Amino acid sequence: MSEFTTLGLAPSLIEALTRNGLTQPTPIQTRAIPLALAGRDVLGLAQTGTGKTLAFGLPLIDRLLAEPGKPAPKTVKALILAPTRELVNQIAENLKTLTNGSPVKVATVVGGQSINRQIGLLQKGNDILVATPGRLIDLMDRRAVDLSTVKHLVLDEADQMLDMGFIHALRRIAPKLGTPRQTMLFSATMPKQMEELSRAYLVNPERVQVTPPGKAADKVTQTVHYMDGKTAKGDKLREILSADMKALTLVFSRTKHGAEKLMKGLVADGYNAASIHGNKSQGQRDRAIKAFREGTINVLVATDVAARGIDIPGVSYVINFDLPEVPDAYVHRIGRTARAGREGEAMSFCTPEDVDLLVQIEKLMKIEIPTASGERPNAANRPSVRNQRGRSAGKSGGGRRGNGGNGSAQKQSKPQSAAPGANNGQAKRRRPRRRTAA
Structure with missing residues (x-):
């Protein structure tokens, strides 16, 4: 018998989990799913590889199954934002294994793919949209998507979105979403900026932390x-x-x-x-x-x-x-x-x-x-x-190489021009190397 039955999930979801060989919930799933099913905002912290996707995905699908009616053209019922194309695709793939044969439709929009095809996909309306923030804003600017019906928002790997400068995109997206809404934020680490993010977008959230932030998987x-x-x-x-x-x-x-x-x-x-x-x-x-x-x-x-x-x-x-x-x-x-x-x-x-x-x-x-x-x-x-790289490794910020981003945070935090001089010239020579990250 599946232990997921103790969490209050719909029978159809239990059957889908069993078909995929999933019967034992992880600690983050055990603690987060009942809270999410109750409609609470959730701040979830757990090390990578512990099942965070299903911790928010299962209650999200469960609640959508209980909501009658198909989404209207261009509208979305639930929005999941993730920082990279690979993570968006991974989330969508996991969710689709649980929604096969159900009326819940899952769609993805990411950069690097045909925007016209994505416009056509959004025209039909979708229950769950998994997206990178940049491409979603492109589609918003083209009026290809209506987010006013979004009543569930998930921010996955929110700390990396902060590192990559996506906080500016989030500030553009959030006001377009429906209210009231449920918001869930999940990550493996908890930098100070993410606490500020949770205060800005979550309402009386339940904090679920199954391992200390920054701790690797035990094995x-x-x-x-x-x-x-x-x-x-x-x-x-x-x-x-x-x-x-x-x-x-x-x-x-x-x-x-x-x-x-x-x-x-x-x-x-x-x-x-x-x-x-x-x-x-x-x-x-x-x-x-x-x-x-x-x-x-x-x-x-x-x-x-x-x-x-x-x-x-x-x-x-x-x-x-x-x-x-x-x-x-x-x-x-x-x-x-x-x-x-x-x-x-x-x-x-x-x-x-x-x-x-x-x-x-x-x-x-x-x-x-x-x-x-x-x-x-x-x-x-x-x-x-500092002597080797021309900067201290102890500093934080989006302008570093190797943070998985595209330098956008650096461009937003640095002035576009500076007074001429030898040091400034050196900085200009460095900039292309910084953009080689990820």
């Missing part, structure tokens, strides 16, 4: 390899990959250019690899993920565009070829393994100039990551991150 084994530079990183990566040639391995690079160069080098050396990053078309990214999921390729090199939204239980290893410059991104990266109760291993490569980034990650995680090889440099013997 992820974490280690760090210390080395001198890029050449040593490449050698160590090939050594690890060669030890288990059939394992699904996700390798993270800080930049788009770095990811592509690394992938091509691996392919040239005979490894079965592909890459996804912001310079790839949506079709290329979808095909690479599909091939990785099916095992056609077993090494996927990615920027932080893949740190969220890839739900592939079979990923055995996550390798941080480059450490992220935003500590929260580390949590989401290593959460791509040890999913659905399985075990996984996360390995990080650290050069002397990266040690300060590692310190920030360990501070967030509240652990010291065990050493697998090499020796950790002493503070007095390593170059500072």
